[in-house]
Amino acid sequence: MPEGPSIVILKEEVQQFTGKKVISVSGNTSIDISRLKDKTIHDFKTWGKHFLICFDSFTVKIHLLMFGTYRINERKISQPRLSLGFDDGEINFYTCSVKILEGNINSHYDWSVDVMNDDWNPKKAQISLEKMSDKMICDVILDQDIFSGVGNIIKNEVLYRCYIHPESIVGKIPPEEMSQIIAECSTYSFEFLYWKKKFELKKHWEAYTKSVCLRCNLPFHKKQTGERKRRSFFCTNCQKLYT
DNA sequence: AGTCATGTTGACGA
DNA sequence: CTCGTCAACATGAC
Numbered sequence: 485m486p487e488g489p490s491i492v493i494l495k496e497e498v499q500q501f502t503g504k505k506v507i508s509v510s511g512n513t514s515i516d517i518s519r520l521k522d523k524t525i526h527d528f529k530t531w532g533k534h535f536l537i538c539f540d541s542f543t544v545k546i547h548l549l550m551f552g553t554y555r556i557n558e559r560k561i562s563q564p565r566l567s568l569g570f571d572d573g574e575i576n577f578y579t580c581s582v583k584i585l586e587g588n589i590n591s592h593y594d595w596s597v598d599v600m601n602d603d604w605n606p607k608k609a610q611i612s613l614e615k616m617s618d619k620m621i622c623d624v625i626l627d628q629d630i631f632s633g634v635g636n637i638i639k640n641e642v643l644y645r646c647y648i649h650p651e652s653i654v655g656k657i658p659p660e661e662m663s664q665i666i667a668e669c670s671t672y673s674f675e676f677l678y679w680k681k682k683f684e685l686k687k688h689w690e691a692y693t694k695s696v697c698l699r700c701n702l703p704f705h706k707k708q709t710g711e712r713k714r715r716s717f718f719c720t721n722c723q724k725l726y727t
Numbered sequence: 728a729g730t731c732a733t734g735t736t737g738a739c740g741a
Numbered sequence: 742c743t744c745g746t747c748a749a750c751a752t753g754a755c
Contacts, residue, residue, distance in 0.1 A: 486733065486734085487733055487734095490733080533733095533734075533735095547734080547735075548734085549734045549735060549736095549750075549751090550732065550733070550734045550735085550750085550751085550752085551732090551734090551750080551751050551752040551753080552734095552751095552752090553752080553753095562752095578751095578752090579750075579751055579752070581734095581735075581736085581750090626734095628734095628735090635733050635734075636732085636733055636734085637733050638733085692733085714732095714734095715731095715732080729755105730754105730755090731753105731754090731755090732752100732753095732754090734750100735749105735750095736748105736749090736750095737747105737748090737749090738746105738747090738748080738749095739745105739746090739747085739748100740744105740745090740746090740747105741743105741744085741745085741746105
């Protein structure tokens with residue numbers, strides 16, 4: 485379900501509850517959520533794949549992981565992990581991770597590493613990558629402390645667009661191409677957002693789950709790559725391997 | 728019908 | 742203590 489852009493969509497969908505008071509709380513999460521009752525939500529934020537419900541002195545962090553879902557003003561049959569009721573609606577989260585972050589939310593997150601944040605700082609990503617020069621690009625691109633919000637779909641699409649083999653070693657990729665990869669992580673995320681809103685995301689995949697290269701028509705390679713062993717789809721003819 | 732995956736954390740052993 | 746590996750979570754697409 486979620487890479488960064490999907491969480492941005494979630495944030496947009498709950499805007500009707502900004503400034504609203506939580507009048508009922510329930511759910512099968514193990515953490516103490518009773519403290520949310522009668523509190524007012526002053527903001528919804530996202531940091532990569534984290535969805536943040538901000539109250540005055542603490543924040544509820546929701547992570548949908550692989551299978552998490554939510555419903556707004558609707559319910560599924562299964563029990564919600566967290567359900568927030570308002571005087572004119574409700575939000576229900578299922579099979580997700582729920583945690584509380586105390587104090588000011590800004591003390592918990594560096595917004596400049598989130599590829600969809602207004603404060604996204606590509607220069608900072610470049611500096612972080614210089615310290616990881618012996619890693620494979622397919623691993624570092626999924627590092628949430630560098631490219632918060634980027635997931636395995638975005639990884640595959642960005643590397644295909646940039647003509648870079650996923651097993652390329654970061655330190656061996658020319659700076660110009662490295663900059664392009666960094667920029668594309670943010671650019672592609674916004675295109676992902678645009679297409680997902682139109683329910684036509686899959687139609688625009690050029691690498692993820694593909695079996696043939698649309699550029700040269702040769703068969704794609706599918707392989708679990710890097711330390712993370714996540715699926716990579718790539719064309720060894722069009723994507724350059726730097727080792 | 729069985730397999731597999733858009734993700735992350737924490738436990739455990741070496 | 743650190744590193745590496747793996748289980749756990751649990752839904753739905755194909």
